[in-house]
Amino acid sequence: MKIFLLVFAVFFGQVQAEPLRIIVPFGSGMQVDWLSRSVAEELRKQGESVVVENMPGASTIIGTQAVIRQPGTVLATVALLLQIPHLHKTLHFDPLRDLKPVTLGVRSGTVLVVSSA
Numbered sequence: 001m002k003i004f005l006l007v008f009a010v011f012f013g014q015v016q017a018e019p020l021r022i023i024v025p026f027g028s029g030m031q032v033d034w035l036s037r038s039v040a041e042e043l044r045k046q047g048e049s050v051v052v053e054n055m056p057g058a059s060t061i062i063g064t065q066a067v068i069r070q071p072g073t074v075l076a077t078v079a080l081l082l083q084i085p086h087l088h089k090t091l092h093f094d095p096l097r098d099l100k101p102v103t104l105g106v107r108s109g110t111v112l113v114v115s116s117a
Contacts, residue, residue: 018049019049019050019051020043020048020049020050020051020072020074021050021051021053021070021072021073021074022036022039022040022050022051022052022053022073022074022075022076023053023055023063023066023067023073023074023075023076024036024052024053024054024055024056024063024076024077025054025055025056025057025060025061025062025063025064025075025076025077026054026056026060026063027054027056028054031106031108032076032077032078033052033054033076035076035105035106036052036076037052039105040052059080059084059087059088060077060080060081060084061084061088061091063075063077064077064081064084064093064095064099065092065093067099068093068098068099074102075099076105078108081095081099082095
């Protein structure tokens with residue numbers, strides 16, 4: 001977690017003088033939301049000003065577009081970001097062109113399940 005926080009602190013210090021904005025393209029309580037709020041809390045303890053904002057909807061497209069329109073904003077997301085171009089043919093952005101990776105925060109798995117009936 002310390003390396004993750006250091007990357008955020010460096011990003012914060014080099015990009016802007018106003019509060020760091022972390023956009024979470026999921027609803028409250030999801031794993032990405034929890035992680036983003038934990039990171040924000042640690043950065044606040046170090047004297048940084050951080051705002052976490054949830055922007056769920058449209059398979060993370062709403063939050064992603066908000067980050068692309070506002071340079072210096074951080075998007076906290078998962079691999080779904082790389083899947084959306086294959087699921088939505090009319091995207092108005094290209095994740096590989098319009099976003100720049102900052103750091104890997106967490107590795108987690110995905111499990112597919114079906115009804116046992």
